Amino acid sequence: EDQVTQSPEALRLQEGESSSLNCSYTVSGLRGLFWYRQDPGKGPEFLFTLYSAGEEKEKERLKATLTKKESFLHITAPKPEDSATYLCAVQALSSGTYKYIFGTGTRLKVLA
Amino acid sequence: SQTIHQWPATLVQPVGSPLSLECTVEGTSNPNLYWYRQAAGRGLQLLFYSIGIDQISSEVPQNLSASRPQDRQFILSSKKLLLSDSGFYLCAWSPGGEDNEQFFGPGTRLTVL
Incomplete structure (x- = not known):
């Protein structure tokens, strides 16, 4: 069964304390992996798309990487405004069509 | 630039x-247009997706239906709401x-009482 698992479920960091969020996946026919940021009560905001193992994308303090089985979202020297839920999703081939499968997210809290 | 609107923002x-x-x-x-439901502590559940007018696929059997009357308009409907329909509904x-x-x-927060 196609599955996306994110860990940890929740993470508390001090401002400036770098860390990584994990997204592991078990899917067939991976087309792409996506990272989103979601603030409370709002829709997810698109961050990155990764297509192949070894690919990396960066945006400000965030860097996403991809291997054949998982993706990491590295947060360097986070600030309180980075506090949010980070969602991972994969687009995979299922019954002849491409479907999106979302993880349950990592809730990040950055303390000043 | 592209923008996406949803309304209402909240509904009881x-x-x-x-x-x-x-x-x-x-x-x-x-x-391509999508309706998702997001329950607390759970991932986004795909409800419907549409690749064109009158081309709508349902992912999960349920109390809801979707329509696409115009190219850039997507509507989620129900004839009779259930308590279990409460949640955060997202269009994409x-x-x-x-x-x-x-x-x-931006999502719609639906509370069924």
């Missing part, structure tokens, strides 16, 4: 009442043709 409805949530996209043509779009990243609307 009694059990058994009808539902209509609307989503519109601006600044693009022939988008992606460029037509090859699916890639999705872009989400």
